[in-house]
Amino acid sequence: MPVDRPPKRRFVILISGQGSNMREIVQHCRTVGAPADFVRVISNQPDAPGLAWALAQGIPTGVISHRDFGSREAFDGALAQAIAESEPDYVLLAGFMRILTSGFVARFEQRLVNIHPSLLPAFPGLHTHAQALNLGVAWHGCTVHFVTDQLDHGPIISQAALPVREGETVESLAARVLRLEHQLYPRVAQWLAEGRVSMTVQGRVHVNGVQDRHFWSAV
Ligand code: GRF
Numbered sequence: 093m094p095v096d097r098p099p100k101r102r103f104v105i106l107i108s109g110q111g112s113n114m115r116e117i118v119q120h121c122r123t124v125g126a127p128a129d130f131v132r133v134i135s136n137q138p139d140a141p142g143l144a145w146a147l148a149q150g151i152p153t154g155v156i157s158h159r160d161f162g163s164r165e166a167f168d169g170a171l172a173q174a175i176a177e178s179e180p181d182y183v184l185l186a187g188f189m190r191i192l193t194s195g196f197v198a199r200f201e202q203r204l205v206n207i208h209p210s211l212l213p214a215f216p217g218l219h220t221h222a223q224a225l226n227l228g229v230a231w232h233g234c235t236v237h238f239v240t241d242q243l244d245h246g247p248i249i250s251q252a253a254l255p256v257r258e259g260e261t262v263e264s265l266a267a268r269v270l271r272l273e274h275q276l277y278p279r280v281a282q283w284l285a286e287g288r289v290s291m292t293v294q295g296r297v298h299v300n301g302v303q304d305r306h307f308w309s310a311v
Pocket of ligand 1: 107108109110111112113114186187188207208209270273
């Protein structure tokens, strides 16, 4: 008699480039047997290298190029339609380099997750590693959070930190943070697949059955 397994949660992943976070998420979830179905990878960049990798993994892909649309709203509408067709439980932004309209966010809110290469609320926006070095922070890192219509300010699911070293350059720090992202996002994706992540009435994230939600590493 087959054991009744919980239904797998459906994930759409949005990328714009290499998709290294996407790769780490898919590989981790498949390795640990997380109840996750990666039903589609969509990019706004037709030549995103991550698309070929996803296809090779048997994951359907799609391209919605922002260059084909006359407005941000029109692009977001087409993207939302493509995503909705896959009926995702969660939409993971993984190196997705577009700012989404409030209409798009509202359609997928509480199901839209992003990784940002800083310890939010520090350093929202771009060039986070340069911002960190310019201010001489001791600690830097990355944040996985739910997306709201306030850029890089949604409820935090988990953070990973690292000590900034003497003589660090933007390149060396970016490489270290990316390695940290590759530890952080896959475990959050696993928690999402396992149904552990919920919101409290105070608007904070609760992760059921996980002791150390956040971590630091000297990567
Ligand atoms: C990286 O700079 C990462 O910090 C940010 O998006 C960029 C590309 O990530 N999250 P990926 O390799 O496409 O996942």
